[in-house]
Amino acid sequence: MRHGRWRFLAGALIPALVLHVVFVLSPYAQAFYLSLTDWTGVAGEAHFVGADNYRRLAGDSLFVDAVRNNALLLVVVPLVTIAIGLFLASMLHLGGRGGRRAVAGSGAYQIIYFFPQLLSLVVVAVLWSFVYNPNTGLLNGALRALGLGGMAASWLASPSLALPAVMAVLVWSSVGFYVVLFSAAIDGIPVELFEAAVLDGAGGWATFRNVTLPLVRDTVQVAFVYLGIAALDAFAVVQVMTVGPGGPDGATEVIGLSLYRNAFQYGKFGYASAMGVALFFATLTLAVFALRGGRRSTVEAS
Amino acid sequence: MSPTRRTLIRTALTAGAAVPLLSACVTGGSDDDDPAAGNTGAKSADNPLGVKADAPLEVVIFKGGYGDEYAKHAETLYTQKYAGAKIDHKGLQKVGVALQPRFVANTPPDVVDNTGADRLDIAVLVGAKQVSDLTTLLDAPAFDDPSKKLRDTLLPGVVDDGTFDKVPRTLNFTYTVWGLWYSKKLFAAKGWAYPKTWDDMLALCATIKAAGIAPWTYQGKYPEYINDPLLSMAAKTGGLELVKAVDNLEPNAWKAPGLVSAAEAFAELAAKGYIMGGSEALSHTEAQAAWCQGKAAFIPCGSWLESEQKGVTPDGFDMVMGPVPSRTASDRLKQTAVQAASSESFLVPAKAKNPAGGMEYLRILFSKQSAKAFAESAGTLPAVAGATDGLTLSSGLSSVRDAVQAAGPETFTYRFRTWYAPLAKAVDDATGELVNKRITAAQWSERIQKAADGIAKDSSVQKYTR
Incomplete structure (x- = not known):
């Protein structure tokens, strides 16, 4: 029997394990090793340079810009996306009359909110670069039509507006998914709790603050991790949409873009791997902190 | 022993220990055999390179x-x-x-x-x-x-x-010439003449602007396009010595008077409002389309522009390319000199x-x-x-051929873009800031010089000289 169990477990685990080792762990290990070399990406050999690549990172002004921008993205994108996602999800469920019914047509809204999720990120970025076009774009066109021509701007070419413009696209493209995710979480809350809250005289905000939020906390936490990882990346949108890309003058540079440029345009795979390893640890730290931080108190709805 | 969670993890870790073996594969190849062995034939007048006739x-x-x-x-x-x-x-x-x-x-x-x-x-x-x-x-x-x-x-x-x-090491198949493009039809209709000096250019820009057309546009999303006329102008002022000093990463090469005064020229172009609003955010297709629609008179580009714009150019637009105007009367190269380089590189x-x-x-x-x-x-x-020779050429291509003929031996090209890609990026970023009035010409040369010095000092970058 025992042999049979082993065999079964091995048969179930080993194929997955082998695939994981070959396609996930081995590239990681190679990246760690390459980050200590001067590999050019086209030579069959690489020289060991120790921590040299890591030392360079601090003096690379574009990389420093990238770290700053990713940090800003990390602060803003998850917070705004989750705030909007939670707001829309609770409105869909509880925004109706009496504070505990769905608004009319909430199913249709959910589908519409989910639309951006169906588009590839590159398509989203291309579409938004048309929207942001200073002369013929939808955004400036709408502002001018409303008589707000003074607010029309060169969105992606102004150092102060370019990063917020990128953030807006990231939020827009991901908020629909989180509306659906939070909706599912709110669906899981027993409706009696909301009824009790209403009977106790709780208003919309109080119900949200004291009933909804504590009970969807786990979902929000997962959302933070996902969005944090997305904010540390942001490569596709920046690469397609921004001036330069990564500009103007580093205003929208992100780590992924620096990495890509160093590896595939400058042929500095060793240095780029060092950026990748740094990014890996940043992402890992973020995930650990986000999951630890959420563990403090879990409310049981029993 | 029955498998527990702990033993399974240990098994997984042992499997993970195989990783260093796999990590050898990225840089594993290093054989010293001659892969071409047996693939050469006898050299003859008809076969000067010794090709083996049936080698794939x-x-x-x-x-x-x-x-x-x-x-x-x-x-x-x-x-x-x-x-x-x-x-x-x-x-x-x-x-x-x-x-x-x-x-x-x-x-x-x-x-x-x-x-x-x-x-x-x-x-x-x-x-x-x-x-x-x-x-x-x-x-x-x-x-x-x-x-x-x-x-x-x-x-x-x-x-x-x-x-x-x-x-x-490489042989490039196409020949590209950079310059300023305009519509011959538009210029003939308005009675404008292509300027040979920068002072004439500024005077013409004032006339063009008064006619309700933006004098210039450029492919703002990719600032290297506006770099080309700027660096061409500098090369004409400072001659080939300036170009070589830049490519050889010589100290203070970017502070040469030719470069600074060319940067001042483009800063002035921007300051006088001669660049179409919004250009800074347009992609090459958007800026070039706007130019083809007659919204701007000049656009800097290489000689591929005509074929790139094939589907967009209105009939009778007659695009032609002119060499970048001279900045000073004492320029080392003639106004007809052009920045030309071959591309499409075969190796x-x-x-x-x-x-x-x-x-x-x-x-x-x-x-x-x-x-x-x-x-x-x-x-x-x-x-x-x-x-x-003997081909009937379109208006754009024949203007390019004429420009090459007029330039004669006075063609020049900067090599730093291929030699030191990070320096090219630094120059593009700086020029983008310059023509958007966020830095001055002096700051422009200052920051590029710093980037060039950084590369000159970096021992990990292979250096080239010309």
């Missing part, structure tokens, strides 16, 4: 704006001469992605057209000793004129463009299986008849002299 040949072509028919045309000529040779033709868009693993594994093709946004960095490739020396090819007789060496049938600067550390990998065949293929491709066929189908100047 693998050709990788960048299939971009020019397609790859012209390459197939040359392959047909090759098989006519060597009937037994089997040619494996690959027309690709992402040359770098496809070939990088093959260079690493030492199994590259025999000829590569390393072109396109996804090309491999040629300086890196040369530095890694992956590219053959093309001297024997350049000294071989031209395919359809055996009285001349191949190198003597090329336009000025073509051999230099592919030379790294005094060794020719024979050092570890190719059939290098003789690869070079022979290039000898056929760089023949006058192949180049003429290319000029006809692609509407672009090939790097072979006289390839457009």
Whole structure:
């Protein structure tokens, strides 16, 4: 029997394990090793340079810009996306009359909110670069039509507006998914709790603050991790949409873009791997902190 | 012992210990065998490179704006001469992605057209000793004129463009000239004359602006486009010494009066509002479309512009290219001097299986008849002299040919863009800031000089001189 169990477990685990080792762990290990070399990406050999690549990172002004921008993205994108996602999800469920019914047509809204999720990120970025076009774009066109021509701007070419413009696209493209995710979480809350809250005289905000939020906390936490990882990346949108890309003058540079440029345009795979390893640890730290931080108190709805 | 969670984890970790073995594979290839062994034939007057007639040949072509028919045309000529040779033709868009693993594994093709946004960095490739020396090819007789060496049938600067550390490594097939483009029809209708000096340019810009047209636009999303006229103007003022000082990363090269005054010229262009509003955020297609619609009078671009705009240009627009105006009366080069460089770079990998065949293929491709066929189908100047003789050319292409003829020996090109890609990025960023009035000409030269000094000091960057 025992042999049979082993065999079964091995048969179930080993194929997955082998695939994981070959396609996930081995590239990681190679990246760690390459980050200590001067590999050019086209030579069959690489020289060991120790921590040299890591030392360079601090003096690379574009990389420093990238770290700053990713940090800003990390602060803003998850917070705004989750705030909007939670707001829309609770409105869909509880925004109706009496504070505990769905608004009319909430199913249709959910589908519409989910639309951006169906588009590839590159398509989203291309579409938004048309929207942001200073002369013929939808955004400036709408502002001018409303008589707000003074607010029309060169969105992606102004150092102060370019990063917020990128953030807006990231939020827009991901908020629909989180509306659906939070909706599912709110669906899981027993409706009696909301009824009790209403009977106790709780208003919309109080119900949200004291009933909804504590009970969807786990979902929000997962959302933070996902969005944090997305904010540390942001490569596709920046690469397609921004001036330069990564500009103007580093205003929208992100780590992924620096990495890509160093590896595939400058042929500095060793240095780029060092950026990748740094990014890996940043992402890992973020995930650990986000999951630890959420563990403090879990409310049981029993 | 029954498997517990703990023992399973331990098993998994043991499997993970196999990782270092696998990690050898990225940089594993290093064999010293000559991959070309047995693939050479006897040299003769008819076969100066010693091609083995039945050796297979693998050709990788960048299939971009020019397609790859012209390459197939040359392959047909090759098989006519060597009937037994089997040619494996690959027309690709992402040359770098496809070939990088093959260079690493030492199994590259025999000829590569390393072109396109996804090309491999040629300086890196040369530095890694992956590219053959093309001297024997350049000294071989031209395919359809055996009285001349191949190198003597090329336009000025073509051999230099592919030379790294005094060794020719790549041969570029197309010849690109940079300048300022305008519509001959628009200028004739308004009675405007193309300016030869920068003062005339500013005066004309005032007239154009008064006529309700933006004098200039540029491909703002990619600031390298506006760099070209700026650096051309500087080269005319300072002459080839200025260009060489820049390329050789000499101290204070970017603070040369020629460069600073060219930067001042473009800062003034921006300050006077002569650049179309919003240009700074437009992609090349958007800016060029606006120019074709007559919203702006001038746009800086290379000679590929006409074919790129084929579907967008209105009938009778008659686009032509003019050389960048002179900044001062004491410029070292004449106003007719042009920035010209060859591109579409072909190379024979050092570890190719059939290098003789690869070079022979290039000898056929760089023949006058192949180049003429290319000029006809692609509407672009090939790097072979006289390839457009006897052809009826479009307005844009004939203006480019005339510009090359008027320039004579006064063509120049900066090499730092290919040698030091990070410096090119620093220059693009700075110029983008300059023409958006966020930095001054002095700050522009200051920050580029700093970037150039950084590269000069960086021991990990291979240096080149000219």
